[in-house]
Amino acid sequence: MSGVILDISRLISRVRHVTPSGVDRVEMAYARGLLDAYGQDLSFAAVHPSGPYGRLKREAALAYLDELERRWAHDKEDSRQRSLGSAVPWLTALRPIARGIGRGSGPGGVLVQVSPHHLTRKGQVGRILTREKARYLVLVHDLIPIEYPEYARPGGAELHARRMDTVATHADAVIVNSQATGASLTRWMGANGHKVPPMHVALLGTEPVSEAPPFGFDDKRPYFLCLGTIEPRKNHLLLLHLWRQMAESLPAESIPRLVIVGRRGWENEQILDLLDRCEALKPHVTEINRCSDRELAGLLRGARALVMPSFAEGYGMPIAEALSVGTPVIASDLPAHREVGGDVSDYRDPLDGPGWRQAIMDHAAPDGGTLYKEQIARIGGWHAPDWPAHMDIARKAIETLRR
Incomplete structure (x- = not known):
């Protein structure tokens, strides 16, 4: 029976980056999980940044995965983007090997892709599948650019529609990260005349949080943590307006701190103006653009609560990470x-400013208010989605396609 091929194009495209995105972590989890499941029967492939698609040298791919994990876990002082010169050796080592181009995997092979990398190129994906003689299993993370184009970059909805058209045309089966994403994909395919392929719902595993001591600021004020790219969809504006109201109406010592961890994204001028120019916020809001895994673990463990007021999400990984600690x-x-x-968790409408303020101030009380204490009591009964369970669903989907 032919093997399994994992596309790691996304990870190779991130060769200069130190801080991983959520999709980066998912592709890494699949690399590790499929290695455990298939061993030597797993091959790696990619569309290289220089253009060609093909299989990768196994030893080079494994060494690169090790390097990325080491880099992600490294301390903050090494968190700058790597130079192009430092990336060249990896880009050279990870070029597709000649015998891996045009060499089919044989009947029964399955190509697994868990990132949206090159999904906009439907023709190329079709040629890759023909070349590999493989069936195609794709993980879909969300349809947010299509359903909420106002939160995407200009042209983002059209690009994502092309990705989903590629999935609809070529995928033999799909994994979705939530029932919500599955419902969105089913609606889109139905509305666009596509037959829905076999679909498997598998919640993403919760990344183990490093064993770091809880972080605390020198002033001992409780702090609330907001994780994610600074973009309109994440609704940072709600939080910043709430903290500005607090700054105008409460004594400084009674105001909790807001810690925003995430790179600056797009279409967010009003948010950035508040962060950069609002003097009332500066004593109470801390922005961290890059953060090592260990530093993030300390922030998660020390926070009074995670706040996540997004307007739309395909999944809620920060929620799982917070509750897990x-x-x-x-x-x-x-x-x-x-x-x-x-x-x-405590839930509020993303537009309910008074409701958010009430919940935040309850959690910020010196010994925690009623909401805080009740949630602390509930956390003990929560069970984190884990990667072994996710990969078991993925493996069963692969085996169904290999028959």
């Missing part, structure tokens, strides 16, 4: 958030 969560009331946080 016993940190309460206040999140927007979205189906994807409830799939992760269940009945444990």
Whole structure:
């Protein structure tokens, strides 16, 4: 029986980056999980940044995965983007090997792709599958650019529609990260005349949080942690306006700190103006653009609560990470958030400013208010989605396609 091929184009495209994105972590989890499941029967392939697709030298791919994991876990002083010169040796080592181009995997092979990398190129994906003589299993993370184009970059909806058209045309089966994403994909395919392929719902595994001591600021004020790229969809504006109201109406010592961890994204001028120019916020809001895994672990463990007021999400990974270390969560009331946080997290409408302020101040009370104490009691009954369970679903999907 032919083998399994994992496309790691996304990870190779991130060769200069030190801080991983959520999709980066998923592709890494699949690399490790499929290695455990298939061993030598797993091959790696990629569309290289220089253009060609093909199989990768196994030893080079494994060494690169090790290097990325080491880099992600490294301390902050090494968190700058790598120079192009330092990336060249890896880009050279990871060029597709000649015998891997045009060499089919044989009947029964399965190509697995878990990132959106090159999904906009439907013709190229078709040629790759013909070349590999493989069936195609794709993980879909969300349809947010299509369903909420106002939160995407200009042209983002059209690009994502092309990705989903590639999935609809070529995928023999699909994995979705939540029931919410599955419902969105089913609606889109139905509306666009596509037959829905076999679909498997597998919640993303919760990344183990490093064993770092809880972080605390020198002033001992409680702090609330917001994780994710600074972009309109994440609704940072709600939090910044709430903190500005607090700064104008409360004594400084009574105002909790807001810690925003994430790179600056797009279409967010008003958010950045508040962060850069609002003097009332500066004593109370801390922005961290890059953060090592160990530093993030300390922040998660020390936070009074995670706040996640997003307007739309395909999944809620920060919710799982926070709850896994016993940190309460206040999140927007979205189906994807409830799939992760269940009945444990506190939920508020993303536009309900007074409701968010009430929940935040309850959690910020010196010994925690009623909401805080009740959620702390519920956390003990919460069970984190894990990668072994996810990979078991993925493996069963692969085996179905290999028959």
